[in-house]
Amino acid sequence: MHAPDGALRFPGRIGLGTWEMGVDAGQRKQEIAAVKHALDVGYRLLDTAEMYADGGAERIIGSALQAFGAERRAELCIVSKVLPGNASRNGTTRACEASIERMGCDYLDLYLLHWPGRHPLAETLRGFHDLMQRGLIRHFGVSNFDVDNLQRWLQAQERLGLPAAAQCNQLYYCISARGIEFQLLPWQRAHAISTMAYSPLGRGSLTRHPLLQRLGRERGVSAAQIALAWCLREPEVTAIPKSVDPVRIEDNLRAAELRLTGAELERIDQAFPPPHSKRPLEMV
Template sequence: MPTIRLLDGSTMPSLGLGTWRMGESRSQRAAELAALRCALDLGYRLIDTAEMYGEGGAEQVIGEALAAAMRAGDVARENLFVVSKAYPHHAGRKSLPQACTQSLQRLGLDHIDLYLLHWRGSVPLSETVDAMRELVAAGRIRRWGVSNFDVDDLQELAEACGAEFDCVANQVYFSVTERGLEHSLLPWQRQRNMPLMAYSPIDQGALASDKGLAQIAQGLGVSSAQLALAWVLSRPGVLAIPKAVRESHLADNLAAASLVLGDDVLAQIDRLHPPPRRKGPLAMI
């Protein structure tokens, strides 16, 4: 699995598993556990979640799956990279440690590898930065970042950080049809060696039926969904966390991480879904 280097010198896998909408229904729990175990068996080591997903339900399902895999010796904790996100109203100096503790309990872990602020709220960024740094110092999280931040948000965050800009990642909606962030946000992050985590890189599955992509993909012997994911992963400094439950989709996404796109293919995609000419609003789901 290719990796992305973070500001602190560590690395994280360039492809992970998203878990949005997991943990919302008890009737789906067995299928979700099976999907997570299948992902681990296939080689996924990056798992992304949030306290918002199923109001903690997704973290509980992940915790159960990870515990079973580690008990069986199928995966070691040091080889996992677990990401979770905190609600904006939990981003304060007192409330963030409490939210982190609850996430750790649901996940059954003693630390979170990357802890993100899910989106901006009313809590001052300086207070959130201090709270995140205290969690790092306490060993409860290894590093921290943000989600759904545009350039102006990151610039304000950089001011709040002071001399040391230690926010290691920004997770945003990015796909071949949602390329607006390529105008300003992605260049800003690249200049600071700050990886971009792309959620919904296949437009929640919609790009699987994109006829234009399908024509290009046919010549490569892959699916349009694989091509769309490979395109996101081909962007320097970008990693992706598509959600998948079926074993075939999990395997297809993993194979897309190894797909190398030539300049001619990238040019065809640019003609089909052109890059932005001006800055627009940040896409969000």
């Protein structure tokens, strides 16, 4: 996961999302069991944020990690995010310490700025650097950054002369939201910034889409697996579907083994055209 060249390597291409976990105390047991189940069946990448249920999702992860075992911590890649409003230099370190405390996980593998906010990027970068020096994070990155934001981020990195660079941008990316393919994905590829696709199931809506269900039936897999395998057709993309259902959790993980054919990708393109292609209406 932490390669000798300092680059981040994810342990698998499917991780578990945790947005909306920790909101309802009545669901707590089921959610802890879901995260435990994910770890049991082989998930090694967990995504969370201080924002999710005000730390509640991180506490769910913390409870599941107790059963996993502290001695196995190094097997995992734990991702969390600092809220932009907290992302001053000291605010970033305080937020990270609180996230680690809630999860009882000693350190974070990847710490992201959740979206661009009011604090100067250099401040957040200094906070990330302090955290790296203290061994509290292994890598850092951003989320919801467009090319302009990323350029500003890279300039700030250069100005500060920091030894480490952003390794990942977590972005909304799924069959029904392909906007990043136009400019952002190629730009990130050229700058060795990996893409973590959030809401890869379109917040669940893609699992009910007739075309994806049809494609799934033809291959003997689920529509969710088709949607996830589609994200993973880009080699530098990882995806973090959220589920609290044990069967779905397993179903989603298996998508990492599925390769869509050229013909299947074409049928998906017809229903969900990539952003650069002109739609008939625009050509009129």
